Amino acid sequence: MEDTNAFIKNGRRNGKVDRGDSMKNFMICVSLVTLVACSGKQERVMYEMEYRDRAPVKITENATKNAYFGDLHVHTKNSFDAYITGTRTTADDSYRFAKGEAIDNGAGTQIKLSGSPLDFYGVTDHGEYMGVVAALDPQTSQDPLSETETAKSIFGLWGGSTDDRMNAFLAIGTTIVTGEPIEDIYDREFIDSAWAFNVNAAEKHYEPGVFTTFAAYEYTQMNVVGEIEDNLGATNLHRNVVFKDKAPKRLFATLDSTNPEDLWEWMNGQRADGVDVIAIPHNSNASNGQMFATTMTDGSPLTQEYAINRMTNEPIVEMTQVKGTSETHPLLSPEDEFADHELYEILVGMANESEKVPGSFVRQSLAIGMRMEEQTGGNPYAFGFIGSSDTHVSGPSLSEEEHFGKFSHDTDKDQRGSIPPAGAMEWNGEGSGAALDFISTAQYGASGLAGVWAEANTREHIFDAMRRKETFATSGPRLKVRMFAGNYEDGVLAAPDMLAKAYADGVPMGGNLNAGDESPDFILWAMKDPQGTPLQRMQVIKVWSDGDQNMETIYDVACAGGAAPDPATNRCPDNGARVDLSNCATNDETGAAELKTVWQDPSFQQGQKAAYYVRALENPKCRWSSWDAVRNGTAPNPGMKKTIQDRVWSSPIWIMPR
Numbered sequence: 001m002e003d004t005n006a007f008i009k010n011g012r013r014n015g016k017v018d019r020g021d022s023m024k025n026f027m028i029c030v031s032l033v034t035l036v037a038c039s040g041k042q043e044r045v046m047y048e049m050e051y052r053d054r055a056p057v058k059i060t061e062n063a064t065k066n067a068y069f070g071d072l073h074v075h076t077k078n079s080f081d082a083y084i085t086g087t088r089t090t091a092d093d094s095y096r097f098a099k100g101e102a103i104d105n106g107a108g109t110q111i112k113l114s115g116s117p118l119d120f121y122g123v124t125d126h127g128e129y130m131g132v133v134a135a136l137d138p139q140t141s142q143d144p145l146s147e148t149e150t151a152k153s154i155f156g157l158w159g160g161s162t163d164d165r166m167n168a169f170l171a172i173g174t175t176i177v178t179g180e181p182i183e184d185i186y187d188r189e190f191i192d193s194a195w196a197f198n199v200n201a202a203e204k205h206y207e208p209g210v211f212t213t214f215a216a217y218e219y220t221q222m223n224v225v226g227e228i229e230d231n232l233g234a235t236n237l238h239r240n241v242v243f244k245d246k247a248p249k250r251l252f253a254t255l256d257s258t259n260p261e262d263l264w265e266w267m268n269g270q271r272a273d274g275v276d277v278i279a280i281p282h283n284s285n286a287s288n289g290q291m292f293a294t295t296m297t298d299g300s301p302l303t304q305e306y307a308i309n310r311m312t313n314e315p316i317v318e319m320t321q322v323k324g325t326s327e328t329h330p331l332l333s334p335e336d337e338f339a340d341h342e343l344y345e346i347l348v349g350m351a352n353e354s355e356k357v358p359g360s361f362v363r364q365s366l367a368i369g370m371r372m373e374e375q376t377g378g379n380p381y382a383f384g385f386i387g388s389s390d391t392h393v394s395g396p397s398l399s400e401e402e403h404f405g406k407f408s409h410d411t412d413k414d415q416r417g418s419i420p421p422a423g424a425m426e427w428n429g430e431g432s433g434a435a436l437d438f439i440s441t442a443q444y445g446a447s448g449l450a451g452v453w454a455e456a457n458t459r460e461h462i463f464d465a466m467r468r469k470e471t472f473a474t475s476g477p478r479l480k481v482r483m484f485a486g487n488y489e490d491g492v493l494a495a496p497d498m499l500a501k502a503y504a505d506g507v508p509m510g511g512n513l514n515a516g517d518e519s520p521d522f523i524l525w526a527m528k529d530p531q532g533t534p535l536q537r538m539q540v541i542k543v544w545s546d547g548d549q550n551m552e553t554i555y556d557v558a559c560a561g562g563a564a565p566d567p568a569t570n571r572c573p574d575n576g577a578r579v580d581l582s583n584c585a586t587n588d589e590t591g592a593a594e595l596k597t598v599w600q601d602p603s604f605q606q607g608q609k610a611a612y613y614v615r616a617l618e619n620p621k622c623r624w625s626s627w628d629a630v631r632n633g634t635a636p637n638p639g640m641k642k643t644i645q646d647r648v649w650s651s652p653i654w655i656m657p658r
Helices: 005-009 021-030 080-084 093-096 132-136 149-154 162-178 186-207 259-270 304-313 362-376 433-434 459-467 500-502 624-630
Strands: 066-074 120-123 214-218 223-224 232-235 239-243 277-281 316-318 384-386 449-454 471-474 481-485 506-508 512-515 520-529 535-545 550-559 594-599 610-618 647-650 653-657
Touching: 066 093, 080 132, 080 162, 093 120, 093 186, 120 186, 132 149, 149 162, 186 214, 186 232, 214 232, 239 259, 259 277, 259 304, 259 550, 277 304, 277 316, 304 362, 362 535, 362 550, 362 610, 384 449, 384 471, 449 459, 449 481, 481 500, 481 610, 481 647, 481 653, 500 506, 506 512, 520 535, 520 550, 520 610, 535 594, 550 594, 624 647
Parallel strands: 066 120, 316 384, 512 653
Antiparallel strands: 066 449, 214 239, 223 232, 239 277, 449 471, 471 647, 481 506, 481 520, 520 594, 535 550, 535 610, 610 647, 610 653
16 A cells, blocks of 8 residues: 555645645546446456476576666555556566566556566565455456445445545555454455465566566555544555565465564564565655664564564665655755655655654664664664665656656646646746645656666575675666675776675675774775666765764765865765756766776774665756656746756675674
8 A cells, every 4th residue: 555644644745734635636646436447347266376387497697696677566456556546457467567568557558668678576566455456346347346335335336425435445545554454355365366366477477597576565564643533644664575486375464463573473484384585664764763663563672583583584675666765864964965866755754753754764774773783782774775666557667758657647747747737838836736736646756676686587596685685776777886895905996807806805785894993995886777877976875873873974986087076075076967958958978887996984993883885876867857848848847856866776784893
């Protein structure tokens, strides 16, 4: 239930509750639910899992590893919020999209992946009521579920008002928050069947060495703000649960327990039965500081056992996606001029609640985790980074120029807020109000992608890379980044066997390194998307804890054009990159195809525990909203960001005192 915050709280603008307009506009977004019809009816079909016998395939392994790109956060019509907003494509369609085929977005528009086919993919429909809302629709289903009272309420068969129908649909979202199912539609055997269909689709499309698929689903946990009847919203504590090669017949969702610690124990049981699995938290930016809290779920002090259990089950986090980036926030990183990248301002925990922000963002949580380790002996937040999309139209929108959004209705230009409303050719006032009147469409970003460094493109190799945190995140483009820490000889960057030496004499991203008296050597390497915008700069972000304070320092370590960072500011000089907002043209000759260096921390302190990660930024380019304006012949919305600098983040390396 990716936007359950919006569904339940009826809208929030600038930190204030707006109970009327947002619900009205959400009804516009989904149309009248009685109008989202398809032709033909189907008898109930129940699926069983079918693992096919795959012929042995000779896989060539690369010891120094290859970069693979994928998406592990994808919704199809089996997710209740995707179906109600028009999505009719299945897991099978979604895998075809990832391999380069065009599919329908649910509003009659053909959408296609930007760039070459992805390397790996996982459909993650909500485990709660998986497939059920599609089965409730009497215009497309003859399933017994379509005869239930809930079905008749949602799809208007009792002649109720649109408000009545929407309230019936919102009741589904509310039960996911409370963990108390609606009995007439909580058909576990049917949900098992929908899950089996998704698992079978992953099995069908898996091609070892070519295209890797994972059986996966979303565990949609949220905590209520206030009391449920207050309708103030819910914090986002969602996880995507990804299985390595086999999946259980019945998944574990919030309707089994809303406590993620119960999910972890179920996962521990799965591994004991030979079914390896990890969970990936996402949208911590909407968690009101609860995703990376300093207590356990019940509010009791965090323990070493909790930390070990969490890291066993959640070694990586999704830190960028369509609903914003969870790296950091300007309130937390005032010295970071790039901290405002694709912030998502509507959800709880963002606007005017700075005391709740630290546990919502991954950078500060690295420091929180190290502080917890000093206190308890266990670090619950020693995680790696990935990106993914959270698409609800079965395929990710990753291109600023061709952005098609999260839901099927996001292609509507008026709703996007990117052009003046009602056919006007000029903006009246600030313009931002036109964008925020709708359910967050204007804030959705063309993001993100998961990257891994693995020996080969198979389930085993990619899953193991995620387990060891040799992963990276991008905000959409196929950017690559590598990071190693160790003791390296002079001239290692020019060595023909540089990567072999990097592994042999140090650790890659995701690893721990015991440091001595001096800073280790960091091998840092960022590469542009071959089809994308050149790089402007590469940075190292250092994070540590000083008492109760989360500390950070940012160093520009490599600059486009070979310029040296200013030692007084640790920043690259202006490289002259510009964007012409009249046509979105850029001067790409100012950027770099790659940035590579060996770096030592000038502020290194012996005995200090710290986490380091790389962030590399492209030159500026038009944001998708500015592309819309150019095509419309109008100025960009003055209330929206006009340009964007896409980026890539490595997972951290932790430098540990001996």
